[in-house]
Amino acid sequence: MKMILRSLIAAAAVGWTIAAAAEDLRVGLAIEPTSMDPHYHNLSPNNAFASHVFTPLIDQDEHQRLIPGLAESWKPIDDTTWEFKLRKDVVWHDGSPFTADDVIFTFERAPNVPNSPSSFGLYTKGKMLTKVDDHTIRIVTEGPAPLLPNDVSTIYIISKKAAEGATTGDFNSGKAAVGTGPYRLVEWVPGDRILVERNERYWGKKPAFDKVVFKPIKSDPARVAALLAGDVDFIEAVPTADIARLKEDKNIHLARGVSNRIIYLHLDHFRDKSPFVTGAEHNPLKDLRVRKAMSKAINREAIVDRVMEDVAIPAGQLLPETFFGVSKNLKPEKYDPEGAKKLLAEAGYPKGFGITLHSPNGRYVNDAKIAQAVGQMLSRIGIDTKVETLPPSVFFSRASSGGPDKTPEFSLILVGWGSGTGEASSPLRSLLMTYDKEKGNGASNRGRYSNPEVDRLVEEALHTLDDGKREQLLAKATEVAINDLGIIPLHYQVNVWATRKGLVYTPRSDEGTQVMELRKE
Numbered sequence: 001m002k003m004i005l006r007s008l009i010a011a012a013a014v015g016w017t018i019a020a021a022a023e024d025l026r027v028g029l030a031i032e033p034t035s036m037d038p039h040y041h042n043l044s045p046n047n048a049f050a051s052h053v054f055t056p057l058i059d060q061d062e063h064q065r066l067i068p069g070l071a072e073s074w075k076p077i078d079d080t081t082w083e084f085k086l087r088k089d090v091v092w093h094d095g096s097p098f099t100a101d102d103v104i105f106t107f108e109r110a111p112n113v114p115n116s117p118s119s120f121g122l123y124t125k126g127k128m129l130t131k132v133d134d135h136t137i138r139i140v141t142e143g144p145a146p147l148l149p150n151d152v153s154t155i156y157i158i159s160k161k162a163a164e165g166a167t168t169g170d171f172n173s174g175k176a177a178v179g180t181g182p183y184r185l186v187e188w189v190p191g192d193r194i195l196v197e198r199n200e201r202y203w204g205k206k207p208a209f210d211k212v213v214f215k216p217i218k219s220d221p222a223r224v225a226a227l228l229a230g231d232v233d234f235i236e237a238v239p240t241a242d243i244a245r246l247k248e249d250k251n252i253h254l255a256r257g258v259s260n261r262i263i264y265l266h267l268d269h270f271r272d273k274s275p276f277v278t279g280a281e282h283n284p285l286k287d288l289r290v291r292k293a294m295s296k297a298i299n300r301e302a303i304v305d306r307v308m309e310d311v312a313i314p315a316g317q318l319l320p321e322t323f324f325g326v327s328k329n330l331k332p333e334k335y336d337p338e339g340a341k342k343l344l345a346e347a348g349y350p351k352g353f354g355i356t357l358h359s360p361n362g363r364y365v366n367d368a369k370i371a372q373a374v375g376q377m378l379s380r381i382g383i384d385t386k387v388e389t390l391p392p393s394v395f396f397s398r399a400s401s402g403g404p405d406k407t408p409e410f411s412l413i414l415v416g417w418g419s420g421t422g423e424a425s426s427p428l429r430s431l432l433m434t435y436d437k438e439k440g441n442g443a444s445n446r447g448r449y450s451n452p453e454v455d456r457l458v459e460e461a462l463h464t465l466d467d468g469k470r471e472q473l474l475a476k477a478t479e480v481a482i483n484d485l486g487i488i489p490l491h492y493q494v495n496v497w498a499t500r501k502g503l504v505y506t507p508r509s510d511e512g513t514q515v516m517e518l519r520k521e
Contacts, residue, residue: 024209025515028223030237031363032216034117034393036188037171038156039110042118042443043396044261044418047154048512049214052196054156054179057084057103058149062508062517064260064422066149070098070157070180079144079465084152086135090203092159093184100131105160111440113168117396121440122429123151123420143463146470150421182207182516191216207516218362227252227498234503236513237365238496240309246498255497257507260323261418262315262427263364265357265374265488267291268411270448275403276411278354279384284347285411291485293343297381298374299335304491307369311496315489317482318419318427325424325461325474330482332489340381352382358399359414361389365493371414374490399446408446416493417444418511424474428458432481449486453477 031045038050059069071084090098107129111121127148128140141148159178166176177185182204183196194214198207215232217223220239224246226232238246238254246252267285268274274283284290300314313320316332344352355378359371368389375385390398395413402409419426434450435442441455442448454477461473482489497505497513506517 025212025234025518026232027212027214027513027515028217028226028232028235029214029513030218030220030223030235031392032191032218033194035168035172036174036177036185037113037168038158039106039113039120040116040168040171041396042116042120042122042154042420044511047156047420048510048514049194050156051181051512051514052183052212052516053177053181053185054158055181056153056156057086058153060153060422060510062506064419064509066153069153070103071152074149074152077138080141082139082141082145082148083132084137084139086137087203088135090180091201092162092180093178093199093201094159094162095201096159096161098157098159098180099134100137101134102160103137103157104129104131105164106155106157109158109163110155115168117400118430118444119440120155121437122443123154123440125438125440127151144465145462146465146467147421147423147425147462150423150425154420183212208518208520209515212515224498227500230500233500234505234515234518235498236495238498240311240366243309243311243496251501253499253501253504255499255505255507256311257495257509258313258320258322259418259493259495259511260319260422260509261364261416261493261495261511262318263312263367263370263414263416263490263493264315265294265490266413266415266431266445266447267294267449267485267488268408268447269450269486274411275409276356276358279351280349280353283411284349284353287347288484289343289347290349291488293340293347293381294378294383295333295485295488296336296340296343297377297383298333298488298490299377300332300491301335303370303373307366307373308491311365311494312491313494315491317478317489318417318431319424320492323419323423325428325471325478327475327479327482329475329479337377337381344382349382352384354384354386355412356386356388356410357412357414358395358410359387359389360392360395363392363395364416365495367414367416370490374414400444408448410446413446414490415446420510422509424478425458425462428454428474428477428481429462432477432486433458447487449481451481451484451486454481454484454486 033046033049056069057071074084111124162178163176170176182202186195188194304312314332317330361368375387378385398409430444433441435445457477464470
């Protein structure tokens with residue numbers, strides 16, 4: 001039956017295969033970007049694709065180490081001022097020169113894109129840019145900002161000439177999507193394909209492929225079938241169930257790497273009456289004992305073993321142990337259903353309560369299956385859990401602003417976060433600092449968790465120049481937030497890509513699928 005299904009899927013792919021036959025590279029994407037606007041949605045698939053068309057001032061290598069981008073060098077002038085020397089040999093895709101004016105325009109626009117589900121304001125707020133000359137800028141901050149280069153590395157620079165007054169729709173149509181990256185956008189047909197062509201004016205190392213077509217193939221079996229049939233050359237998010245089989249195929253090469261992405265539960269911390277909770281007069285999620293019970297109810301080892309087929313690592317905090325700012329004192333919560341029931345009883349819920357767990361379906365590896373497993377585990381301790389999965393675009397919109405006055409809609413969600421900066425301040429600032437639109441903090445804090453001690457420690461870390469002290473502060477902030485269960489960590493993703501014979505991919509810790517990391521053997 002599986003072989004028949006895969007044959008049908010492969011046959012269905014023939015139509016677009018013929019159209020793409022002249023392309024140098026064909027890529028099967030598990031998740032399609034939600035926009036071509038590099039500032040619309042701080043989402044990994046969007047950021048990964050944007051790297052083909054646009055460039056930040058400071059780039060990141062496959063391990064998220066900082067390397068020169070549009071800035072050839074940068075240095076602190078004093079405790080609150082950084083100076084960036086911009087490349088002089090860069091032109092936009094339309095041939096116009098890249099200057100400091102484009103950088104200043106970008107930083108003014110990035111935090112103010114209308115209807116952004118997750119804003120880049122987190123990385124731009126509190127930074128004042130001034131132009132020294134056409135190829136020198138200075139960034140002044142409100143206090144010492146040792147992580148400023150990390151923040152800057154998350155913002156793709158856009159053309160003032162092409163994008164001034166432009167909408168996200170203008171980027172999606174290609175009109176404003178004028179970059180300095182290795183590829184230029186030719187067309188985006190949502191749900192069908194994204195076509196790019198090599199930028200022959202690119203200032204850096206020329207990519208290996210003249211043309212690339214990105215094909216969104218959400219279905220795991222369809223994506224694997226397309227690779228095996230030769231309809232695509234390269235796929236991301238290899239299904240866990242197919243890894244062993246593909247590993248034995250001499251015509252397929254697998255690339256595997258530990259991700260910076262944590263899969264976790266976010267809970268409603270801010271409403272006295274939570275909309276998707278039943279059987280409780282008040283919001284039980286505001287009680288630490290209840291949150292602790294929920295964490296104890298989850299068998300992380302079983303999820304990794306049975307749902308993820310060992311392609312994941314149980315999580316006890318925000319990042320795996322090799323990253324900057326990780327605490328040595330936090331370990332994954334031990335599975336303890338009896339202890340969970342006792343905590344529920346202590347909190348006044350001996351018979352439990354009801355709740356709905358919302359999750360995207362197709363955004364993260366096995367996300368719907370993980371949600372079902374978590375729902376069953378919570379139900380076993382008396383929290384009667386319904387699971388509702390949604391298409392990612394619908395899920396993120398509702399999870400961020402689907403409630404009254406554009407507040408987060410859901411009571412309990414399964415979601416993921418990858419550290420764009422490659423260290424602990426990214427998830428701390430985005431997920432666990434008090435939501436503050438003006439400061440850009442808590443941009444993805446969809447549970448509206450708020451803890452003054454976490455805020456204080458993170459703020460202090462962000463202004464501490466000494467690397468050792470800053471790392472200790474980030475670790476302490478993580479301990480406070482996780483011990484308070486601002487979120488409930490589940491596991492870290494391990495990502496797997498697959499290529500046809502003759503191609504080799506270098507895995508990235510940020511999960512990015514970037515054809516610039518693909519080489520011919």
